[in-house]
Amino acid sequence: MIKVSVVGAKGRMGSHVVEAVNNASDTQLALALDAGDDLTQITPDNTDVVVEFTVPSVSLNNVLTLIGQGVDVVVGTTGWTDEKLAQVKEAIAQGPKPDAQKVFIAPNFAISAVLADYFAVKAAKYFESAEVIELHHPTKVDAPSGTAIHTARGIAEARKSAGMSPVPDATETDGGSRGQVIDGIHVHAVRLRGLNAHEEVLFGNAGEQLTIRADSFDRTSFMPGVLLAVRKLAGDAPTGVTVGLDHFLDL
Numbered sequence: 651m652i653k654v655s656v657v658g659a660k661g662r663m664g665s666h667v668v669e670a671v672n673n674a675s676d677t678q679l680a681l682a683l684d685a686g687d688d689l690t691q692i693t694p695d696n697t698d699v700v701v702e703f704t705v706p707s708v709s710l711n712n713v714l715t716l717i718g719q720g721v722d723v724v725v726g727t728t729g730w731t732d733e734k735l736a737q738v739k740e741a742i743a744q745g746p747k748p749d750a751q752k753v754f755i756a757p758n759f760a761i762s763a764v765l766a767d768y769f770a771v772k773a774a775k776y777f778e779s780a781e782v783i784e785l786h787h788p789t790k791v792d793a794p795s796g797t798a799i800h801t802a803r804g805i806a807e808a809r810k811s812a813g814m815s816p817v818p819d820a821t822e823t824d825g826g827s828r829g830q831v832i833d834g835i836h837v838h839a840v841r842l843r844g845l846n847a848h849e850e851v852l853f854g855n856a857g858e859q860l861t862i863r864a865d866s867f868d869r870t871s872f873m874p875g876v877l878l879a880v881r882k883l884a885g886d887a888p889t890g891v892t893v894g895l896d897h898f899l900d901l
């Protein structure tokens with residue numbers, strides 16, 4: 651049995667993870683902690699893998715504490731920047747198991763979203779224009795979504811590798827309506843009661859359009875991906891920091 655502790659266990663995602671861990675035949679719940687709890691209760695004696703779903707403002711500190719505790723961590727919380735990832739790598743190097751520590755971070759655990767992201771990166775070099783629209787429930791604290799940032803960066807990277815020019819855009823007045831520009835790609839965030847987690851990637855050429863869309867209607871959609879990551883970390887996942895569930899899929 652894989653012993654799993656959950657941090658952020660009372661949250662929308664964390665409570666689903668507790669249920670998924672309790673229901674899977676190869677995992678068992680160790681500790682379920684939330685704000686105000688002492689994370690140093692989590693040790694290699696009681697926990698094989700920690701799943702962390704909290705809020706972007708606290709996640710880095712939680713991960714640094716858990717690395718200090720010598721436990722492997724699956725992170726679903728958003729808000730990861732290159733600077734934060736560098737701090738995680740440094741903490742691993744200075745931590746109790748620098749050669750064995752595993753930290754896995756995924757902006758999205760839903761297979762639909764991971765595939766949409768993957769297909770978007772493949773399509774990127776074939777289209778002059780690209781924009782990302784993400785649509786979420788109105789209780790989400792961050793915008794744009796971590797998934798949309800990841801998608802925009804992937805599209806930008808693919809365009810750069812293909813030697814493409816910036817996306818065409820003659821906008822002279824904006825007022826914010828063109829969204830946030832991430833590595834040259836416009837990202838638009840919609841917050842609407844009734845939605846859960848959705849993303850559309852729009853690609854355009856003269857006379858044609860490709861739309862790639864992923865819809866997570868329910869948070870249960872994230873749980874197979876979370877359990878896959880837990881099993882990989884308890885098994886043959888690479889050491890160090892890995893970002894993106896695509897690394898654990900046969901793509």
Ligand SMILES: NC(=O)c1ccc[n+]([C@@H]2O[C@H](COP(=O)([O-])OP(=O)(O)OC[C@H]3O[C@@H](n4cnc5c(N)ncnc54)[C@H](O)[C@@H]3O)[C@@H](O)[C@H]2O)c1
Pocket residue numbers: 657658659660661662663664683684685686703704705706708712725726727728729756757758759760792796872
């Ligand atoms: N990767 C994915 O597939 C995926 C899917 C959905 C949500 N998310 C992300 O997961 C995060 C959580 O989303 P949510 O909807 O569950 O939020 P939420 O607000 O429902 O839950 C967050 C939980 O974290 C707890 N918390 C706050 N500070 C803490 C601390 N210092 N230590 C421990 N727990 C603390 C809160 O009390 C709360 O219970 C967000 O960043 C969201 O974008 C990722």
Ligand SMILES: O=C(O)C1=N[C@H](C(=O)O)CCC1
Pocket residue numbers: 728757758786790791794795796797798846847
């Ligand atoms: O509900 C959320 O919050 C979600 N956050 C992630 C993101 O920001 O990309 C994944 C989708 C759901």
